[in-house]
Amino acid sequence: MxxxxxxxxxxxxxxxxxxxxxxxxxxxxxxxxxxxxxxxxxxxxxxxxxxxxxxxxxxxxxxxxxxxxxxxxxxxxxxxxxxxxxxxxxxxxxxxxxxxxxxxESLVPPFTIEDKTDGGEDLRMKYRYLDIRRNPVRENLIFRHKVSMAVRNYLSNLDFIEVETPYLIKSTPEGARDFVVPSRMNEGQFYALPQSPQTFKQLLMVGGMDKYFQIVKCFRDEDLRADRQPEFTQIDCEMAFVEQEDILNAFEGLTKYLLKEINNVEIGDFPRMTYDDAMKRYGNDKPDIRFGMEFGELNEVAQHKDFKVFNQAELVVGIAIPEGNSYSRKEIDKIIDWVRRPQVGALGMVYVRCNEDGIFKSSVDKFYDQEDLAKWAEKTDAKSGDLICVLSGETNKVRAQLSALRMEIAERKGLRKSNEFAPLWVIDFPLLEWDEDSARFHAMHHPFTSPKPGQIELLDTNPGEVKANAYDLVLNGNEIGGGSIRIHDKETQAIMLRHLGFSEEEAVAQFGFLMDAFQFGAPPHGGIAFGLDRLVSILGGQETIRDFIAFPKNNSGRDVMIDAPSPLDKLQLDELSLALNLKP
Known part of the structure; x- marks a missing residue:
């Protein structure tokens, strides 16, 4: 013993x-x-x-x-x-x-195995097995386990059945890039690793499983950042004989349960916001509503004077920074420099000081009087002591720029508190989005998302106006889940694929198995997928998912501990019928 x-x-x-x-x-x-x-x-x-x-x-x-x-x-x-x-x-x-x-016995560790270590991130990633011995990492992994168990218990009690779906599947052209796997036994042919179990869970609904879930690995060969990994974990769910309201109620319940069970936080009914409202009020489709600073659109009160910058803009929009009038001119200049960075891309910023005596002082006093600036304050809900920041330009670009500024200011002022939780449903997304590079529409979610009832006819006349029967769950400015009511009949699916640029032959080659299944009594169905890594990190008071993954990849998609990816030897390549131009 x-x-x-x-x-x-x-x-x-x-x-x-x-x-x-x-x-x-x-x-x-x-x-x-x-x-x-x-x-x-x-x-x-x-x-x-x-x-x-x-x-x-x-x-x-x-x-x-x-x-x-x-x-x-x-x-x-x-x-x-x-x-x-x-x-x-x-x-x-x-x-x-x-x-x-x-x-x-043990060699001398390359860093101290204590809560506060002297090891840098790269070193700790290389010796991750030692890093796991430290309390913060170990506790994060135990925390992840508790969240996963709570999810399983909640869904199982609602009669969901956990079903495993395949990892070696067919590559599809939609979405992010696939990781592909060559088949040795089928020369010249390839599997793909799943970006999600989407079609399989729909087939399970055709199979009568009724309520399915799976905590599953997914893979996307895309650019990386702190909250994204090439392999990630989803809580994947699907239900049959449901409408959007049924999905929202079921998984709002799951989220409330997790917040109570894991964080001892009770939340009331989640607010709902349309995609169009989210973009207009916050500049993005996953707004952080723990704090204010909502957008105020200023076109009608800013484009009547001789200020060409505003007059030539598609959108003039501002936010009011609470108590921002306390900023010095030097601090305001730093904010202007921040929005001019290439990562944000604004050409400049107009500002208005809302003084305690009710007098406004702006960087454009030459063009606007006190009556004009008072209207700006009204539109942005600015109070005495606030600072109004105004950007202008092309609508989509300027909204993204001001959204980035809003989040940066909130971070600086400590408004994004990790122990506060503000969930939000965003609904009524566009079904399609235009891609400038390919000069065609792409599915905003995926090709199996159903349009809102009565809108499919718009695909022929005004496809950009069609709304999707889709929804995202946002928590503290992060999308933690997204889903939709699915198309469940062959004809509608064929229409959707045609509008996405698939020929009839391509549609059959890529998705014929699914459309064939729809002919055998497919029920109405819909679902949602939560990003488990991101959900766990937010519930744990952090936003970097690597801290909650046992063996994460770095920002280049590499596992520095096992040195992967790595080359294959020639024998393996020959067995897979792969010829690479290898350097001598």
Whole structure:
């Protein structure tokens, strides 16, 4: 028996018991006549004691050889500590060791295995197995487990069935780039790793499964950032015989349950906002509503004077920064420099100080009087002491620019509090979006999303105006889930694919299996998928998903620990019928 107890469970009531513990050496302190060793496992730390009056000399010498991260087993008696440690659950006791076995020695770790480590991110990623021993990383992984179990319990209690779907599937041209897998047995042919189990969960509805879910790995070969990985995990769900309201109610319930179960936070009914309203009021389709600074559109009160910058703009729009009038001119100039960065792309910014005496002072006083600026304040809901920031330009671009500024100001002012949760449903998305590069419409969600009832006829006359029977769940400015009511008949699916540029032959080649299935009594159905990595990080008070993934990739999509991706040798390439122009 390697251990009778863990290193986190012994208390004063265990005194005088003989116990066996195993774990890693956190640190040791040698006072000559006495040695203390902190022994750590997943559950906590227990102090070991070696006393030259009660410990054999050979064991004292052996204890002196113990280095950090040595794996050891000890047997000893639980005794009350003379100098107690109130910061440890086990701080009232220690183990007077009678037997010591070194199970495995350790090299000196490349960084300290403590809460606050001296290891940089790259180093810790290379030795991720050591990083996992640290409390913050271990606790994040345990937290993820708790969220996953809560999801499974909630959905199982609603009669959802967890079904595994294939990882080796057919590549499709829509969406992000696929990771492809060559088939050795089918020369010249390839599988793709799934970007989602979309078509399979629809086929499960055709199969009568009624309520399906799966916590599943998905793969997208796309550009990376802090909250995106090439492989990620979804809570994938589908229901038959439902309308949009049924989906929203079911998964609003799941989100409320998680907030209560995991964070002990109770939330009322989630507000709902159309896509068009979200873009108009916040400049993006996943607004953070924990704070204000809603957009005020100023065209009608700013385009009547001789200020050409505004007169030539498609949209003039502003926000009021609470108490922003306290900013110095130098601080305002830094904000202007920030919006001019290439990542934001604004050409400049107009500002208005809302003074306490009711007088407005702007950077465009030459063109606008107090009456004009008062109307700007009304449109942006600015109060005395606020600062109005105004951008102008092409509608979509300027909304994105002002949205970025809004989020930056909120970050600087500490308005994005991780212990506050503000969920929101965004509904009525456009069915299609125009892509300038390919000069054609693409599905905003995916090709299987149903248009709103009565709008399919608009596909022939005004496709950009068609609304999708789709919805996103937003939490604290992050999309944590998205879904739609699906198309469930062959004719409608064929119409949709035609408008996405598929010929009849291409539609059959790519999605014939699904349209064939629709001919065998496909029920109305819809679903949603949550990004588990992102959901867990937000519930955990963070927004970087890597912190909650056991073995994440870096920003280049590499696993620096195992050095992947890596080249294949020529024999493997030949077996897969792949010929690469390899450098000599």
């Amino acid at each position: 390697y251990r009778s107890h863990t290193c986190g469970e012994l208390r004063k009531n265990h005194c005088n018991e003989t116990v066996t513990l195993s774990g890693w050496v956190q640190k040791s302190r040698d006072k000559g006549f006495m040695i203390w060793v902190d022994l750590r496992d997943r559950y906590g730390i227990t102090q070991l004691m070696f006393d030259e009056e009660r410990t054999p000399k050979e064991m004292m010498e052996k204890a002196r050889t113990l280095g950090r991260e040595f794996v050891i087993q000890v047997t000893g008696n639980v005794i009350e500590r003379v100098s107690k440690n109130p910061n440890l659950p086990t701080g009232d006791i220690e183990i007077l060791v009678t037997e010591l076995t070194v199970l495995n």
